[in-house]
Amino acid sequence: MTLIMRYLFISISFLILISCKKIINQDTDTSIYISDDIIINDRVKIRDTIFNYNTYEKFIIELVNSNRFIFVPLNEFEQTYSSEKIVIAMRHDIDYNIASAVRFARREYKIDVRATYYFLNTADYYSSTKSFSVIRNPSVLTYMKKLQNEYNHEIGWHNDLVTLQVVYNIDVKKYLTGELAWLRMNGIKIDGTVYHGSEYCYTYNYLNSYLWEGAGLNTNFPNYDSVLVDGIYKRINKFKLSDFEFKYEAGLLNCNYFFADVFFFDNKRWNMGMFDWNSLKPGDRVIVLTHPALWD
Ligand SMILES: [Zn+2]
Known part of the structure; x- marks a missing residue:
């Protein structure tokens, strides 16, 4: 040659x-x-006639096509007002299934809808948590980058931090400060948080929202200041959102309609077919909470 x-x-x-x-x-x-090692199958089987990716996609397409809505991620919700349109934010709590969240995110991206995805700090795509130690799963960053940089969604923190304090004996201030510094240094913009209903909350009767000073007490979860775990009282150390440069707690945002796929009415889980979306009026402010895992 x-x-x-x-x-x-x-x-x-x-x-x-x-x-x-x-x-x-x-x-x-x-x-x-997602990365050379992580490819998510998006050829999904329909298992439930109401809660599946197609019905969700159809629902948001209908809202977009009606031309009556302004879709915003939750970090833009408080600042967005309109007298001509309905302001709507799609809140997604990822919980334990990252693949279902990515499938939701892609469907929204295809029709230019920006939403917010809350990554759960105790899910295995984020970390493995043991007593006195949390080991981060670095691939969480590739998922976040995909959703934020390619699909234009907001990334938020799904707070399971009281669990870290009382069940795993973790110094939460140190942990969260370090995590947020790492995420922000890697270009992930974290403005907001929302608390997660862990199964431990039901065992030990606390809410993860009790991490925050001044959080409201829910009498079904009476352990506001301390929690008895294995015979030992564990104090819930409390902080301000601003200690971690959080701008909002999604559960505290004001809206006049809040829908959630975990609400039940007459033993039926709420779904978007239960509401007459045409009844909304310009100026209305709506938050829709879904857990993509429940639609898988
Ligand atoms: Zn959750």
Whole structure:
């Protein structure tokens, strides 16, 4: 082989390699690219006629096509007012299933809807938590970057921090300060948080919202200042949102309609077909909470 031929051969091979990489690096009709190691299957089976990705997609398409709504992520909710349109925010608590959240996020992105995704600090896509130690799963960052940088969604913190304090004996101030510094240093903008209803909350009768000074008491969860775990009283250390540069707690945002896929009416889980969306009027402010995991 002459030198020129050899050079041409190497260049062409290199070009082929790059173009292959490009194709692999993107979502396809049936898969979502997170990283070379993580590809999410987006060819999903419909198991429930109401709670599935297609009905969710159809629902948001209908709202968008009606041209009556302004969709905002929750960090823009308080500042957004309109006398002509309905301001609506889609809140998604990811809980334990990251793949279902990514599938939701992609469907919204396809029709230019920006929403908010709350990553749960005790889910295994985020960390593995043991007594006195939390080990971060670094791949959480690739999911966050996908949702924030490619799909234009907001990333928020799904707070399971009282659990860290009372069940796992973690110094939460140190932990959260370190985590938020790491996320923000890596370009993830974290403005808001919302508390998670952990199964431990039901065992030990506290809420994760009790992390915050001045949080309201829910009498079903009476352990506001301390929690008895394995015969030992554990104090709930309390903080201000501003200690961590959080701008809001999503549960405290003012709206005149709040819907959630975990509400039950007459033993039926709330779904969007139960409400007449045409009854909303310009100026209304709406938050819809869904848990994508429940739609999988
Ligand atoms: Zn949750």
